[in-house]
Amino acid sequence: MVTGLVLAAGRSTRMGGGPNKQFLELLGQPLLWYSLAAFEHCAAVDEIILVRRPDYADQAARIAGEFKKVTAFADGGAERQNSVWNGLQKATGDIVAVHDGARPLVTPALIEATIQSARQHGTGIAATKVVDTIKEANADRTVARTVDRTKLWAVQTPQTVRTDLLRQAYRQVLDKGIIVTDEAAAVELLGQPVHLVETPFLNLKVTTPENLPVVAALLRAPVAPGK
Numbered sequence: 001m002v003t004g005l006v007l008a009a010g011r012s013t014r015m016g017g018g019p020n021k022q023f024l025e026l027l028g029q030p031l032l033w034y035s036l037a038a039f040e041h042c043a044a045v046d047e048i049i050l051v052r053r054p055d056y057a058d059q060a061a062r063i064a065g066e067f068k069k070v071t072a073f074a075d076g077g078a079e080r081q082n083s084v085w086n087g088l089q090k091a092t093g094d095i096v097a098v099h100d101g102a103r104p105l106v107t108p109a110l111i112e113a114t115i116q117s118a119r120q121h122g123t124g125i126a127a128t129k130v131v132d133t134i135k136e137a138n139a140d141r142t143v144a145r146t147v148d149r150t151k152l153w154a155v156q157t158p159q160t161v162r163t164d165l166l167r168q169a170y171r172q173v174l175d176k177g178i179i180v181t182d183e184a185a186a187v188e189l190l191g192q193p194v195h196l197v198e199t200p201f202l203n204l205k206v207t208t209p210e211n212l213p214v215v216a217a218l219l220r221a222p223v224a225p226g227k
Contacts, residue, residue, distance in 0.1 A: 002115055003093035003163070004039040004048040004069070008032045008060065008101035009076020009083045021206055022052075022101040023059055027219055030063055031206060034104030034219070040067045042108035044115045045097065047071045051087045081180055085170050088163070095119065097160040098183050102206045104215060106158065114160035114197050121195040124160040125184045127153040128199045153196055156203050159183040165192065 008022035022032040039045050048069045052060040053076045064070040072090040076083040084098055095118050097111055110126060117124025130152035136144045161169075161183055169186035172178075180186045184194045206215055 001046045001093040001095075002044055003091040003096045004042075004045045004111070004158075005084065005087045005091060005096050005098045006032070006035050006039065006048060006050050006101050007076075007080070007083055007087075007099065008050060008052045008056070010080075010102070020053060020056055023056060023063075024212070026104065026212060027216055030059075031104055032060075032101040033063055033066070035099055035101045035106055036064065036067050036070065038106045038108055038111060039097075039099070040069050042111040044112045045069060046093060047091075049074055049087045049090045051076055051083045079179060080182075081170060081173055081186065084166075084183065085174060088167055088170065091163055094163050095160060096163045096166055097158040098166075099158040100205060103157055103203055104206070105202050105204055105218060107200075110197075110199060110203065111158050111160075114158045117195050117197050118160040118162060122162045122165055122192065123184070123187060123195045124158075124197045125182075125194055126156040126158050126199040126203065127196040128156065128201055128203070130154055155182060155184060155196075156199055156205070157182075161187060165190075 023030050039048050049072050050060055050064050050070055051074045074086040074090050077086055095115060097114060114124035114126055130149045134147040134149050136147055138144050159182055166183060169190050173180055173186050187194050202218060204215055206212060
């Protein structure tokens with residue numbers, strides 16, 4: 001059984017504050033709706049847990065009401081890892097696919113690919129190869145060095161992991177007071193291998209207001225993800 005764990009509990013500080021970005025309207029639907037729809041339409045997903053801030057509980061319930069697979073809600077925590085941990089307490093699947101609700105271009109096919117990797121290897125982390133030249137900079141924005149990009153990957157979501165492994169990883173993180181920014185980092189701290197699943201570049205995350213028109217244009221496109 002597979003649990004989709006969709007995160008919509010952020011503070012949207014890089015969006016300039018204001019409303020939680022996952023609930024902003026985009027082409028007539030809340031941003032969060034697109035991620036829930038992708039998980040709903042992924043045949044490999046059996047249930048969806050939606051993690052949201054308590055002050056958005058009513059809005060989250062209204063959106064989730066359109067999707068039969070949403071079976072439970074969890075409160076967001078102080079950090080991402082706390083939000084994921086809270087969601088894990090509601091998960092009943094032996095595999096859990098964690099996804100940022102601010103990535104509306106995710107597809108059922110990508111979700112399923114990460115699930116297949118997790119079944120085979122224990123982990124399946126969506127990621128894309130870095131294609132730009134990467135510079136490490138000094139504090140004054142002068143270049144310190146050019147980084148070899150041939151081994152670099154930009155990690156995204158879904159990040160899909162065996163549930164027992166992810167619980168063990170986050171239990172260690174929380175017990176030791178370590179801050180991690182994703183599931184892969186938590187699993188790495190256990191010394192376990194983390195397997196990447198190559199992702200289309202279009203799996204963008206809405207982080208700043210400038211991202212919204214770009215994502216809207218991609219959703220309108222005839223070959224938009226999920227169409």
